[in-house]
Amino acid sequence: MKAENITEKQVVSFLKQRQQQLLDELKSIEVTINAIAQTKSASSNDRFQMDIDGSVSLKPKKKNVKSLVPQESFNPNSKLDQKISYALTQIGTGYKDDILEVLNKAQPEADPYKVEKAVAVRLSYLLKNDFIQATKHGRSYKYSLK
Numbered sequence: 001m002k003a004e005n006i007t008e009k010q011v012v013s014f015l016k017q018r019q020q021q022l023l024d025e026l027k028s029i030e031v032t033i034n035a036i037a038q039t040k041s042a043s044s045n046d047r048f049q050m051d052i053d054g055s056v057s058l059k060p061k062k063k064n065v066k067s068l069v070p071q072e073s074f075n076p077n078s079k080l081d082q083k084i085s086y087a088l089t090q091i092g093t094g095y096k097d098d099i100l101e102v103l104n105k106a107q108p109e110a111d112p113y114k115v116e117k118a119v120a121v122r123l124s125y126l127l128k129n130d131f132i133q134a135t136k137h138g139r140s141y142k143y144s145l146k
Helices: 008-047 080-091 096-106 112-128
Strands: 048-050 056-058 132-137 140-145
Touching (some): 080 096, 080 112, 112 132
16 A cells, blocks of 8 residues: 655645535525425415404314214115214124124125225224224224214
């Protein structure tokens, strides 16, 4: 290996170049942060409203009252939500397997495996979006209409 003689002048020159590179990178990061902050503040402006007296206040959140309507009769052509509602109307509260049992008795020609998968996904959606209520028992939920 050949040892090179590096002078102080070269070290200072290198460090100044590196300093300039880092400053340029910091400017780029700052521009990105400002762009994101402006976008975020612009999107959050729709949460504010101008009152009659000219003051600005937060818009009230819309409260969505969602729930499934109890179904007294089974319609094989209805949507899955109505079928789940029918099952919950019949049993009151129950686990997914209880709901599947009611649905499979009401519609025996349907493929039980497909019904099970569809009901599992739909129950999760209905619970997450507050259409139904549930209490957790271990690793499963006991569902009921609101």
